[in-house]
Amino acid sequence: MSVLDRIVDQLYSCNKCGFCQATCPSYQESKSEFMNARGRLRLILAVAEGELQATHEFVEMINTCLQCRACGAACPSGVGPDRLILAAREYLARTKGLPFVKKMAVSRVLPSCTLMGLSVGAFRWAKTFFLRPGNPLSKVRGVDLSRIPVASRPFNKRVPEVNPGAEGGKNGRVAFFHGCFVNHFQPEIGEATVRVLQSLGYDVIVPKNQHCCGLPSMSYGEAEAARSLVRHNLELFKELDVSAVVTSCATCGSGLKHDYTYLLQEDEEYLPAAEKFSAQVFDISEFLFRRIEDLSEIVGSLEATVTYHDPCHLLRSQAISEEPRKLLEAVPGLEFREMREADHCCGAAGIFQIFYPEISKPLTERKVSNIIKTGAETVASGCPGCMVRINNGLSLQGAEVEVVHPVQLLDRALARATAYLPDRLTGKRLA
Ligand code: SF4
Ligand code: SF4
Incomplete structure (x- = not known):
């Protein structure tokens, strides 16, 4: 059964009410019904039932979704349109493949700490010698690369694995999931997170061999690459005796809480571990708010x-x-x-x-x-x-x-x- 065959019933459960339209940023900018969840679901159904080929235009309609999940929150029928769009991306990645750059990024570089480190090192070098502020070449499609921060040393090389909390760690042990962005681009966020948790009396464990959360790979349809990252992280974190896993990255938190069980729903071996792990995950604001x-x-x-x-x-x-x-x-x-x-x-x-x-x-x-x-x-x-x-x-x-x-x-x-x-x-x- 293909990825799309599995979601046909869910696609039919969309009652076309259009509640998702008001909150969809890609619709607001394009005013195209096919760049809104309702229209995208109709197109996916047409491809699933063989009425429509997966043309270049179809691929564009699916890829112009920002995966902001506003439609999922707005949908009164619980259709989960953002998830169905993800399923269409997985179908496209399997049947048509991804463009070379995206494929390399989400299925080779992100899953490998070595390649990620080398890529960030190359970017750091380019920023030092070439991508300087004011250099017109640093502006790529509306993004000023000279303004993207990059760590002189990754976060996981700046902090110890065990960071003792104030007053003997009186409130127990928590683990910190830093994610790629904090590790390579904004280690100051990670350092602040660890210090605040320590101040509140938590011993903070920073597992050194954690990999990307998997959400970027999943978002571009490379579900198998995402699953392998998820399994690695589950193996790593299950060894820790902690009461919570805290992250200061909204995207990592979303993935760790909701996507691990989604990705492993047919994996009997790892699903229980995913359920247990996801239930322990907190965004830092959510965690600190309790204190x-x-x-x-x-x-x-x-x-x-x-x-x-x-x-x-x-x-x-x-x-x-x-x-x-x-x-x-x-x-x-x-x-x-x-x-x-x-x-x-x-x-x-x-x-x-x-x-x-x-x-x-x-x-x-x-x-x-x-x-x-x-x-x-x-x-x-x-x-x-x-x-x-x-x-x-x-x-x-x-x-x-x-x-x-x-x-x-x-x-x-x-x-x-x-x-x-x-x-x-x-x-x-x-x-
Ligand atoms: S997830 Fe995609 S379809 Fe849904 S609201 Fe965001 S941009 Fe629109
Ligand atoms: S996805 Fe949900 S909100 Fe959007 S049209 Fe369908 S039922 Fe309505």
Whole structure:
């Protein structure tokens, strides 16, 4: 049975109400019914039933979905349109194959720590000698590559495997899933996450051999590559005696919570481990919100005006929006300013922004404009990918707004007050 045959019943369960249309960013930019969940599902059904060939136009309609999951959240019938679009991508990857660059990225580079490290090293070299700010060659399809941060050393080489919590780790042990973006591009987010958790009395374990969460491979239809990453991570994390797995990447969190069981639904050997693992996963804002009273007691004051952008993979996939706002508001001196359309997609969607700038760019410009209108000096967001895209958009408009993860602001506030800061940075390796 083909991937599409398996979803025909679900495709028929769409009652064509169109509730998904109002929230779909690719529809809003294109005004094309076929770039909306309802239209895409109709096209997929036509291909599944042999009425339509999987033409180039069909491939484009499927690939212009940002996988923002707004349709899944809006659909009153529980059709899960975003999942069905993913199934169509898996069908296309199997029957037609992916373009060379995408194929290499999601089925060779991301699954391999060595190739990932080499690719990031090459990018770091290019940034040092060639992709300098102001060089027109650094601008590729609306993305200024010179503005993409890259770590001088990966996060997992900066921190020990065991990072002891304050007061003897009185609140137990948690594991940190850093993901590729934090590891290679924004290690400061990982360091802030570990320090905040340590300050709250958690021993933080950073498993050194963790691989990509698998979500990028899954998103481009390379489900087998994704499954192999998932199995590797499950084997690694099952050895740890921890009460929770925390991540500060919205995309990783979405994948770890919801996609591991989806990908392994027919794998009797690994499905129970996936269910157990996914139930232990928390986004950092969600995790810290449960300790907001304790956190309020130990943070210092931070004079800052801050607004917040809701990442799709945090808001729609994980229903987390109140938590980061409340955490920020708990910092004395911090003035929170809500922006208009905070829940609107920023246009990043991984490498989508390079392939479809005509959809991505207007979304980013709209987001940046809403940020600037708040007059805030800082914008926070719980997704490292959104942060890079927003920073890019702000710098292209010459706006001086700092872009940070909420946990970085909490870390700064803690540093203002915590006498044992040096202790929070120490740790020891596992024997
Ligand atoms: S996932 Fe987002 S972009 Fe894709 S169809 Fe649904 S709402 Fe539209
Ligand atoms: S996918 Fe859901 S919201 Fe969209 S038209 Fe079908 S039933 Fe309605």
